[in-house]
Amino acid sequence: MFAVVVVSIVTLVHISVSKIVAEQSRAQQQSHSPAMQLIIQQLMQPLHISQTLAKAKELKDLMLNPVENEEQIFVTLKRLNQEFSLNFFIASEISRVQYDSEGKKIELNEGKVDWYFRYKSQPENAMADIGQWQNPQFYIDLKIYDDEDNFLGVFGVGKSLNAFTQVFNEYKKTYGYDFIFVDQNKDITLTSDPELLIKGVTFKNLADLPWFQNLNPEQQQASLNNLLLQINGQEALIAELNIQPFDWTLYIITPLQSRQTEISRGFIISVVTLLAVIFGLFLLIYNLLYYFKKDIQKIKQIDILTELPNRSNITLKFEELMYEKQSMSLVLIDLDNFKPINETHGRKAGDIVLRQVAQMLQTDIRETDILGRWGGEEFILLMPNTGPHEAVELCQELCNKLGAMTITTGTTSIQITGSFGVSFTASPRTMSEVISAADDALFSAKRDGRNMVRMQLIDSD
Structure with missing residues (x-):
């Protein structure tokens, strides 16, 4: 009996304690979930936003010529403010001026703007701080450098306390x-x-709090x-x-x-x-x-109609290849006489043509090649580690297959051809420079009668 009572009491206590615990x-x-949500939403989210935006080529281009780009700087900062509901600023080392999303300019004078020169002298490239004492803000500041690792200034995101x-x-x-x-x-x-x-x-300071002062020195440390x-x-x-x-x-x-x-x-x-x-x-x-993965959102930059990488995505892939110092042929593909298709058969037929051409090109290119939609009826093809003459031969095959296609849009059959412009770079260059050469080659193909491949090499410096 005693054993039964003891076991019953122990069991009851165990169940009661278990329920209480x-x-x-x-x-x-439930009480700590908001604390985690606070950390993620209020602190980590602005950090992620600022780190992502700081890698944008547009930002570096603006900071390379802040005086000439002043109007565009304010437009960009205001747009970011409206999009993310955060305050943004650029502190330029070149112009020694701070521009913010409210349209204000602050001269970065040493002795008056302490934070900038203090942060500039520190080795860290990222810092969280509290500033703007009239209306205190929580800031995340990131140092920005150009391609030659020259300091351009600071890009920051702020949120009012x-x-x-x-x-x-x-x-x-x-x-x-x-x-x-x-x-x-x-x-x-x-x-x-x-x-x-x-x-x-x-x-x-934490040392100002009475409960912290009551701790012994070892506990405080x-x-x-x-x-x-x-x-x-x-x-x-x-x-x-x-x-x-x-x-x-x-x-x-x-x-x-x-x-x-x-x-x-x-x-x-x-x-x-x-x-x-x-x-x-x-x-x-x-x-x-x-x-x-760099930035997951970049992977989702897909053209809805053709399901190919869009212009932004292709630009990022081009920059990655240039960063890896890979030689590359770049090809612009323009569908010949596409506008009459829309005018004669309607935009729905034009969309079908674009989708089927995209599928054909995607199927026939090599695994290492990258196909994207550049805009309208124009496609772009990146061919890493491919010389210009090899690229011309491969594009001629694509040109022939494109010309042999018959595209059915309901009850209508449509023939389509394309003009190809090929350029090449063996060393890292800007995309605009390589695109310009490909565009010249494409113009030559159009001028010479369309449905053909032309090549334009970049003049060596």
């Missing part, structure tokens, strides 16, 4: 938890406590993760997470009732550990996608 774990998971306030307040109101972001100097950059927000041009302490007369558990891309630290301060301390400590540690693992996996996946 399960309920507390569920509540903890007021935009974080509502998220912070809702989180604290719902769950009662506080969190504090500090930089490498332990200055408080973001927080759910309004009393700790930046005042004027002065940061509050060590990690605070899983530390149980007294804050405002209540016990609280601190979770510490490193925000690696910014070299910031996030402290999640969880208040605990005294009677729940022992039980809560176990499941909070478990949840915080899970949060850290999820956050670590997120950063790992993010970096893998960033470094090995």
Whole structure:
């Protein structure tokens, strides 16, 4: 009987504790989910946007000639502001002027604009910071260099600290938890406590907080993760997470009732550990996608009608081949007398012609060749490691097959031919230079009667 009672009590206690822990774990998971969402949406998303835009050739071209491109710089920054609902700016090393998406210009005078010269002298190429004291902003700043690794200036994205306030307040109101972001100097950059927000041009520091001052020197220098302490007369558990891309630290301060301390400590540690693992996996996946796939959105740049890479995608592939220093023949293919097809048979018939021509070309080119739609009735073909004469021979075969095609659009049969313009580069060049030569060759093919292949080599410097 005693054994049965003992087993029953142990079983009841086990079930009760399991239910309590399960309920507390569920509540903890619900309370920490917004914190993870905050990190991803409010911090990581602007970082991803800024890193992606900083690689754009358009941005570097604007920064190479800031004075001449001033109007276009403001147009571009305003467009980015409208598209992403973030503030953007360019700080030019050449003109020593900062341009922002609100249309303002600030002279970058040493001694007056401290952040620019301080950041310029630092070895890091990316930095998170708080600036613009009248209306404090959270900034992500990226250094921009030209193809010769010359410093062009800084491209940045900013978000008003007021935009974080509502998220912070809702989180604290719902769950009662506080969190504090500090930089490498332990200055408080973001927080759910309004009393700790930046005042004027002065940061509050973690060392200013009473509970931190009550720690012994060894604890102040060590990690605070899983530390149980007294804050405002209540016990609280601190979770510490490193925000690696910014070299910031996030402290999640969880208040605990005294009677729940022992039980809560176990499941909070478990949840915080899970949060850290999820956050670590997120950063790992993010970096893998960033470094090995460059930008996933670039892969999705497909022409809807022909399902071929579009102009932007082809441009990126061209730049990748040039970066790899591969020789390449570039071919422009223009369908002859295409406009009368649309006028006579309608645009639907014209679309069918474009799709079937794209399918034929895609089927007959080599595996290493890259076919795309350049625009309208014009296609583009990149032929890596292919000399100009070999390219002419291969294009002549494509030209013959195209001329032999009969395309059926419902009850109508259409014959189509194409003109081919071939150019070649053995060393890295700009796409506009290679395209210009191919366009000249295409013009020659059109002028000489169409339905033929012509080649135009680039004049050597």
